[in-house]
Amino acid sequence: MLGYLHRNVSLMVGVVLLGILVVFMAVGALTVDTSNAQPLSVPTLLPPSWDYPFGTDRQGRDLLAVMVAGTPLTLWIGFVAGFIGVGVGAVLGFTAAYYGRVVDTLIRSIADIGLTVPGLLVLIIIAVSLKGSLTVNQMAIVVASLAWLNPTRTIRSQVLTLRERGYVEIARLNGMRGPEIIFRELMPNLLPYLAATLVSSVSAAILASIGLEVLGLGPVEAPTLGMTLYWVFFNAAIINGWWWWWAAPLVVIVMVFLGLFFLTVGLDEIANPRLRRAA
Amino acid sequence: MTLAPPPPASLTNAAVLRVDGLRVAYAHERGAVRAVDDVSFTLRPRERFGLAGESGSGKSTMALAILRMIKPPGRIEGGEVWLEDVALSRLTDEAIRRLRLAGIAMVPQGSMNSLNPVVRIRDQIADGLADHGGRLSRRDLGARVHELLGQVGLPSQVADKYPHELSGGMKQRACIAIAICLRPKVIIADEPTSALDVVVQRQVMETLGSVQAGLGAAVILIGHDMGLMAQFVDRLGIMYAGRLVEVAPIRDIIAAPRHPYTRLLIDSLPSLERRGTLRGIPGLAPLLRDLPPGCAFHPRCPMAEERCRSDKPVVRPMGPDATVACHLA
Amino acid sequence: MQLLYIVKRFGVFLIIIWLAATLNFFLPKLSGQDPVRTKLLESAALGGYVHAGIEDMVKEYQQKFGLDKPLWRQYLNYVSDVSRGDLNYSIANYPRTVAGMIADALPWTIALLGLTTLFSFAAGTVLGALLAWPGAPRWMRWLMPPLWALHAIPFFLLGLVLMYLFAFQFQWLPIFGGYSAGANPALDWTFALDVLRHAVLPALSIVLVSVGGWALAMRGMMVTTMGEDYVTFAEAKGLRSATIFSRYCIRNAILPQVTGLALALGQILSGAVLVEVIFGYPGIGALLFQAIEENDFFLIQGIVFTVIVALGFATFVLDVIYPWLDPRISYRRA
Numbered sequence: 001m002l003g004y005l006h007r008n009v010s011l012m013v014g015v016v017l018l019g020i021l022v023v024f025m026a027v028g029a030l031t032v033d034t035s036n037a038q039p040l041s042v043p044t045l046l047p048p049s050w051d052y053p054f055g056t057d058r059q060g061r062d063l064l065a066v067m068v069a070g071t072p073l074t075l076w077i078g079f080v081a082g083f084i085g086v087g088v089g090a091v092l093g094f095t096a097a098y099y100g101r102v103v104d105t106l107i108r109s110i111a112d113i114g115l116t117v118p119g120l121l122v123l124i125i126i127a128v129s130l131k132g133s134l135t136v137n138q139m140a141i142v143v144a145s146l147a148w149l150n151p152t153r154t155i156r157s158q159v160l161t162l163r164e165r166g167y168v169e170i171a172r173l174n175g176m177r178g179p180e181i182i183f184r185e186l187m188p189n190l191l192p193y194l195a196a197t198l199v200s201s202v203s204a205a206i207l208a209s210i211g212l213e214v215l216g217l218g219p220v221e222a223p224t225l226g227m228t229l230y231w232v233f234f235n236a237a238i239i240n241g242w243w244w245w246w247a248a249p250l251v252v253i254v255m256v257f258l259g260l261f262f263l264t265v266g267l268d269e270i271a272n273p274r275l276r277r278a279a
Numbered sequence: 280m281t282l283a284p285p286p287p288a289s290l291t292n293a294a295v296l297r298v299d300g301l302r303v304a305y306a307h308e309r310g311a312v313r314a315v316d317d318v319s320f321t322l323r324p325r326e327r328f329g330l331a332g333e334s335g336s337g338k339s340t341m342a343l344a345i346l347r348m349i350k351p352p353g354r355i356e357g358g359e360v361w362l363e364d365v366a367l368s369r370l371t372d373e374a375i376r377r378l379r380l381a382g383i384a385m386v387p388q389g390s391m392n393s394l395n396p397v398v399r400i401r402d403q404i405a406d407g408l409a410d411h412g413g414r415l416s417r418r419d420l421g422a423r424v425h426e427l428l429g430q431v432g433l434p435s436q437v438a439d440k441y442p443h444e445l446s447g448g449m450k451q452r453a454c455i456a457i458a459i460c461l462r463p464k465v466i467i468a469d470e471p472t473s474a475l476d477v478v479v480q481r482q483v484m485e486t487l488g489s490v491q492a493g494l495g496a497a498v499i500l501i502g503h504d505m506g507l508m509a510q511f512v513d514r515l516g517i518m519y520a521g522r523l524v525e526v527a528p529i530r531d532i533i534a535a536p537r538h539p540y541t542r543l544l545i546d547s548l549p550s551l552e553r554r555g556t557l558r559g560i561p562g563l564a565p566l567l568r569d570l571p572p573g574c575a576f577h578p579r580c581p582m583a584e585e586r587c588r589s590d591k592p593v594v595r596p597m598g599p600d601a602t603v604a605c606h607l608a
Numbered sequence: 609m610q611l612l613y614i615v616k617r618f619g620v621f622l623i624i625i626w627l628a629a630t631l632n633f634f635l636p637k638l639s640g641q642d643p644v645r646t647k648l649l650e651s652a653a654l655g656g657y658v659h660a661g662i663e664d665m666v667k668e669y670q671q672k673f674g675l676d677k678p679l680w681r682q683y684l685n686y687v688s689d690v691s692r693g694d695l696n697y698s699i700a701n702y703p704r705t706v707a708g709m710i711a712d713a714l715p716w717t718i719a720l721l722g723l724t725t726l727f728s729f730a731a732g733t734v735l736g737a738l739l740a741w742p743g744a745p746r747w748m749r750w751l752m753p754p755l756w757a758l759h760a761i762p763f764f765l766l767g768l769v770l771m772y773l774f775a776f777q778f779q780w781l782p783i784f785g786g787y788s789a790g791a792n793p794a795l796d797w798t799f800a801l802d803v804l805r806h807a808v809l810p811a812l813s814i815v816l817v818s819v820g821g822w823a824l825a826m827r828g829m830m831v832t833t834m835g836e837d838y839v840t841f842a843e844a845k846g847l848r849s850a851t852i853f854s855r856y857c858i859r860n861a862i863l864p865q866v867t868g869l870a871l872a873l874g875q876i877l878s879g880a881v882l883v884e885v886i887f888g889y890p891g892i893g894a895l896l897f898q899a900i901e902e903n904d905f906f907l908i909q910g911i912v913f914t915v916i917v918a919l920g921f922a923t924f925v926l927d928v929i930y931p932w933l934d935p936r937i938s939y940r941r942a
Binding site: 113115116117118119120121122124125126128129207208210211214215216217229233238239241243246250253254257258260261262 | 620623624627628631632635636637757760761762764765768769771772775776783871873874875877878881882885886896897900901905908909911912915916919920923
């Protein structure tokens with residue numbers, strides 16, 4: 001297994017990057033006082049120092065505490081939305097591909113039209129329409145509402161290629177019925193691919209949630225990564241030269257996306273052996 | 280690569296293509312895999328030479344090797360291919376490129392994916408002509424395409440069509456048209472009828488035969504259908520595990536095969552006269568990377584002796600047109 | 609034949625427009641109340657928008673969408689308004705109409721997005737094709753890792769870094785806006801140059817991130833294509849390397865790329881919205897942000913609707929181009 005990690009560079013890089021984040025969050029949760037992630041906890045606008053390694057912001061938050069408290073929140077939103085997205089997407093994708101014709105056309109058309117629409121905008125409408133400010137969990141649900149579109153499409157096409165393979169015919173001839181074939185024959189073969197889809201779905205969900213937050217539509221009181229950036233822009237931190245304020249969330253976000261990206265590529269390599277050691 | 284001396288003048292006049300000790304290997308993590316192991320044969324002008332063998336015997340690799348199209352991790356390890364008196368290994372990349380299609384042309388399995396799906400047939404013939412220095416006006420080009428299609432029995436409307444609009448047999452014949460457009464001296468047909476039904480097979484083979492006669496070209500027919508070979512070729516070579524284990528004129532090889540493998544192959548052909556159970560060849564062809572010691576066929580050979588297990592048989596001439604590689608022949 | 613296909617695709621486009629309008633109408637009502645009405649009334653009550661017009665707006669709103677009206681009637685009113693291009697007035701910027709404000713901002717976004725997307729697609733595709741081709745120059749391989757890493761992050765994050773480096777630290781380029789404050793919008797070179805200087809950073813944020821994605825995808829497509837039988841036969845035909853590269857490989861590999869473009873349009877736009885926001889580039893994105901801040905519901909609805917329609921149209925155009933590229937997709941089958 002470790003030998004394989006050695007050859008699958010992408011997977012290794014992804015695991016390492018995400019691993020660093022996990023360690024950061026774990027160690028941070030134990031050592032850092034997360035109540036300082038709330039406004040008016042500490043002196044404002046201090047550049048990084050021994051007391052405050054990531055500096056403080058204009059509203060008196062300790063940015064290290066913000067990172068420790070906020071990163072898990074952002075990741076949580078991404079995971080919940082991503083999981084729901086792939087879950088629903090898998091059900092719809094399998095159904096469409098397996099049963100074909102009318103069901104397929106219906107599901108496929110909905111997904112295609114849904115994908116034409118820029119997700120962020122619909123999310124904006126939803127977020128703006130809901131009363132009051134969102135909680136973290138509500139954010140996750142909002143993002144999840146659109147997260148199933150892409151997975152449905154990709155899982156459907158993968159199942160379609162598999163459906164033509166011989167062992168499905170044999171299973172059918174052996175008397176297996178639809179759902180049973182889906183579970184026993186198709187899904188195990190798709191697991192690596194489903195994993196890759198899950199990771200990219202989580203990544204997309206995190207991106208969507210950060211997007212909403214940067215626009216100010218996120219859970220305003222939560223110290224998530226996106227909200228932190230919102231405050232950065234709100235307070236014109238870049239022009240004012242308070243670089244530490246945006247540097248910390250920037251680094252964390254980049255690590256999250258790069259980690260998830262390399263993980264996806266690595267999983268893709270497992271799912272599709274032809275990509276291994278390609279040109 | 281070792282440089283073989285040019286063949287003696289008398290032989291040059293006789294052979295249009297001469298393969299001499301060709302060796303092709305693929306690098307594999309556990310060692311090199313010999314796909315073509317010291318293969319030699321000659322091809323006379325206008326001759327029809329068949330190359331038969333199971334999947335994985337190295338026949339298609341042979342075709343690519345002759346055209347110098349082996350890519351990493353494969354490489355031509357040794358031996359030489361002569362087209363008349365030109366040693367192909369000594370040509371520059373540009374020279375061998377120009378030789379393809381003009382000197383040696385390949386007819387691939389067209390009914391599969393050998394034609395560019397987004398280009399019309401007319402243009403797929405034309406680009407072969409253009410890249411070999413042809414500077415034809417549009418009218419001349421159209422006439423030439425029309426002529427070529429006629430030679431393979433296709434109506435001229437085919438020129439404007441895309442591959443997906445043609446049937447398997449038509450696509451195969453279009454590939455033949457492409458292959459003959461520069462009047463090559465040698466045509467290598469790699470499994471040209473494998474995915475077609477019998478009726479269409481016959482049409483295609485007839486087409487191949489007639490264009491070959493028209494051009495005065497020699498043909499190497501690669502395949503695994505012994506029945507087809509019997510009907511088409513003058514001489515037949517049998518490949519097994521990368522080696523050419525027997526070569527003989529087709530009548531001789533059917534009537535009196537020398538190599539046990541050839542014998543089993545011919546016996547396995549179903550006969551319209553005799554009735555009985557079908558006979559196959561027991562066992563499976565060996566993986567090229569896991570060849571048994573000695574003669575590669577000995578695990579499946581009904582006549583294997585002690586020395587077959589340890590000594591690799593040498594290719595021995597058995598007459599002017601025949602060779603065999605077996606201790607017991 | 610061909611006409612039927614185009615008509616079908618146009619039909620899909622119309623469905624998208626209808627869907628957008630419907631979503632716009634119903635989604636806000638999901639929370640049980642009508643937030644538009646609530647916000648209008650709030651604004652009127654607070655007197656935060658000091659103009660008499662708000663009273664008229666409330667009256668008109670009640671008339672068309674009042675709670676005493678049956679839902680289907682409200683819906684029909686809404687749809688008929690929208691189809692006449694009447695996207696209502698902007699609550700925060702009365703008496704400007706939503707349609708008017710969007711018309712001002714839209715060209716900026718189309719220019720930025722259109723040019724950057726086309727450029728990244730073209731450059732990325734060419735780069736990806738070259739990277740897969742064994743005959744390509746060696747040094748190009750060094751381009752891949754940084755482009756690869758870049759493309760995983762959202763546009764606006766790169767924008768942030770670029771802004772800090774070039775606008776703040778080095779002060780080479782302006783930080784904010786579409787053109788300098790106080791500059792006179794006119795059709796002359798000085799203004800054009802000013803606009804260009806302001807557009808460089810937003811454009812770069814989009815291009816540098818996108819190119820990697822297109823290159824990576826194209827490279828993958830090329831590798832698959834190069835393994836196809838027809839490429840082997842092309843080589844056996846003794847075709848020149850350039851011919852095989854362009855006519856046999858790229859010509860086939862580009863098909864899924866174009867599909868990818870059609871699918872990615874929505875995402876590109878979402879990313880661009882955020883880029884505009886942080887750079888204050890006066891396009892649709894910045895307008896949307898402003899609308900959200902001001903709670904200007906009509907403006908938000910109008911923008912979302914316009915964007916969906918624009919994207920639907922772009923997809924329609926790509927859909928029509930596609931069969932021209934790939935003859936296997938017969939117009940007939942559609």
